[in-house]
Amino acid sequence: MSTDLTQGICERLNFGDKDDEYLWGTKPTLQFLSIKKVVASAATNSPNNQGAPTTDRYRIIISDGVHFLQAMLATQLNHLVEEDRIGKNTIALIENMSCQHIMDKRLVILLSLRVLQRDAQKVGNPAPLLSQPTVDGPVTSIPVKTAPAPSTAAQTQNQQTDNQNPIYPITGLTPYQNNWRIKVRVVQKSDIRTYSNQRGDGRLFNVTLMDDSAEIKATAWNAMVEELYEKLQENRVYFISRARVNLAKKRFSTVQNDYELSLDRGVEIVECQDTDVPVIRYHFVKVAALQELQKEAICDVIGVVREVGDLSEIMTKNNKTAQKRDLKIVDDSEYDVRLTLWGKQAEQYSTPVDTVIAFKGVRVGDYQGRSLSLLSSGSVAVSPDIPEAHALKGWYVDGGAQTTFTSHSQAGLSSGSGGTINRNEMRTIFDVKEAQLGMSDKADFFSTRATIMHIKTDNLVYPACPTCNKKMTESHDGWRCEKCDRSYEKPEYRYIISMAVGDHTGQMWLSGFNEVGNILFGMTGNEFQDIRAQDEAKVNHIVHSATCNSYNFVCRASQQSFNDQNRVRYGIQRVQPLDYLSEMRNLVELLHSAWAQ
Structure with a gap:
């Protein structure tokens, strides 16, 4: 099957008649240069839909090999992105599409498509569309609407920018392009930092830039620091051109982009006063x-x-x-x-x-x-x-x-989430000690399945500050926290656990804090202290009932110095009560694995 792109279609889609059934009924072959999730709320789109749920939408930059154009994926096709069936540089046959007008701009909607090639090389060197069509064909006779006459200030700015290079989206930047210009908002600006390497000492600062298509990191070095630090201000919008596009050093950046900009001598930066500018986009995660x-x-x-x-x-x-x-x-x-x-x-x-x-x-x-x-x-x-x-x-x-x-400490300890215990990587107590985990400069983490043999009852709970969790002392005006430098009517009692656990290979001491006690005893430290104040015998029964129970543990082994002697301390990071059905299924899978054959 041929995967040649339908050249010229982007220009026709952008400038062609929106009522031309022949144009919108064509089935062009296009390439997806980028796919980005945006969240649109029905409540923000219509005053009659207050409280409507948000819907994920995907913005796609489509290319015909000559030009690129912004489009949206219809929501019924979201599964193609979520199932990773389409991605960057995918080539697809567009079987059905339409257009919408949003804020005087035309937006192509992809309604149905068929993937021809999931992972392809980028075709051609597509450029953004200019304000007028340039190719011959059905669109040559279509009039282009003339914008209202700009104000004097806007006209001055337009005169400054009309003769410059066309505006590219951030996703369209590569190290192989020249004569580009981007219109971006400064989302964040770092402090000025110093560095030292084999070439000498220097200074730098970073800014994170964004437009409607993506974000990109930009760095100013040495002499450019003085020139640009005060000029680039957070939350303002700028035209930037003549910067150098480099491959991103991912270990020094959290911006999701394969490239970054270097603001060297010759870079051109002009502040933009337009109202139609990109705004900060968030992708929130619930706590x-x-x-x-x-x-x-x-x-x-x-x-x-x-x-x-x-x-x-x-x-x-x-x-x-x-x-x-x-x-x-x-x-x-x-x-x-x-x-x-x-x-x-x-x-x-x-x-x-x-x-x-x-x-x-x-x-x-x-x-x-x-x-x-x-x-x-x-x-x-x-x-x-x-x-x-x-x-x-x-x-x-x-x-x-x-x-x-x-x-999250309670939820993580009770369910094992945020780092689920891997039953296939369980270590016995003998293995942990034989491997000398925790004896190096760095802490070691391991999972083990063990049974509680003994819990120390001395100082099992302590009076903690409700704000910082430090130990408080009782005074004439209540309970006082030296760290917070304030007094409270009463403390919040928290657990501090020290217990011996064992398996068929040996025994070790584990230590844990408040969340561990909540799981082992099924009550808070305050509830435990209230029982202790009324009935010491009942407390002994609660502690005794917690022994002889087996758990899956995630532990941290680290070296500590005590009385000038080094020893290993095993701290509980997560604890998970045994799910015997899951444990049984895991053993069945193990019996059918290559290890058991």
């Missing part, structure tokens, strides 16, 4: 759904700030100090999560609690189940004017503030 993401994943979240921690200072691995501040955010999925700000973002944070904040570009961690850390390339939007923020604020005011939220 509860963070369990489904892998560690180190990058995402966007929006939530209500529930708690604001103090500014603190830590020592990094490079023996440098760093400022940090922890926030606790919640959303209507009824989960909370800790989010850490760093550097200037931590120092300058002054937003009060109960405020809705959107965070773009946060990294997922696995501390106490799940945690978030705002990247240096990330951004913070306080009370943004977007539907998600208004809906979240309404929920919080209408009763959400009184919700009892679930922490």
Whole structure:
């Protein structure tokens, strides 16, 4: 089957008569240069659909090998993207399509298609369409509407830009193109940083740029730092041309793009005053759904700030100090999560609690189940004017503030999510000790199945600060936390667990914290302390009932120094009660595996 593209069709689709049944009834062969998910809410599109659910839509840049054009995939075809049946550079036969006019712009809608080649090489060097058709054919006699006369200021800007290169989408940039120009919004600007390598010392700063098609990272170096740092301001829009397009260094960037820009001498940057400019687009993940993401994943979240921690200072691995501040955010999925700000973002944070904040570009961690850390390339939007923020604020005011939220540490420990225990990689206690896990400079992680043999009852719970979880002391004015420098009427009792576990190969001591106790005893530390104050014998029965039970554990082995002697401490990261049906199925699969043959 031929996969030659239908050259010239993009120009005809863009300028042809929208009522031309022959044109829109053709079945062209096109290539998809990029596919990007956008979220459109029915509530934002029509005043009569308030509260309607959001629907994922996919924007596609289609190419005929000569020009490229923006199109949308009909929602009934979303499964083609979600099942990975179409992607970048896919060639397809468009069996049915239509057009819509949105804000005086024509948008091609792909209604039906047939994939000819899933993964293909990019065909030709397609360029964006100019304001007038240039090829002969059926469209030559079609009049083009003339825009209203611009104002004096707009006319001046148009005169400055009309003679320049055509505007490209970010997705259309490659290192092999010249004479391009992009119209982008500065989403984020980093601090000025210094570097040192074999070529000497220098300075740099980064900006994250975006348009309707994608995002891209741009870096200014040395002499250009002074020239551009004050010129490029966050949330403003610019025309940029004559920058160098390089392959992206993925380990130094979280922007999802194969290329990045270098703002060298000769780069041209002009601020744009148009109102039709790209806005920041978010791809929010619910706080509860963070369990489904892998560690180190990058995402966007929006939530209500529930708690604001103090500014603190830590020592990094490079023996440098760093400022940090922890926030606790919640959303209507009824989960909370800790989010850490760093550097200037931590120092300058002054937003009060109960405020809705959107965070773009946060990294997922696995501390106490799940945690978030705002990247240096990330951004913070306080009370943004977007539907998600208004809906979240309404929920919080209408009763959400009184919700009892679930922490990820509890959910992760109870279900094993956020790093499900792999039964095929279980280690025995003998294997753990024989491999000397935890004896190196780095911590080691392992999974094991063991039975609780003994739980130490001394200091099983402690009076913790409700804000920072540090141990509090009782004083004349209640319970005092030295770290927070404030007193409380009563503490929040939290577990601190030390227990011996064993399997058929040996025994080891494991340590865990509050979430472990919640699982083992089926009650909170406050409930445990209330029982202890009334009936010590009942407490002994609760602890005894927790022994002789088997669990799957995910543990962290690390070396610690005690009385000038090094020893390995095994800390519980996750604990999962045994599901005997799943365990049985796993054994059946093992018996039928190559290992058992």
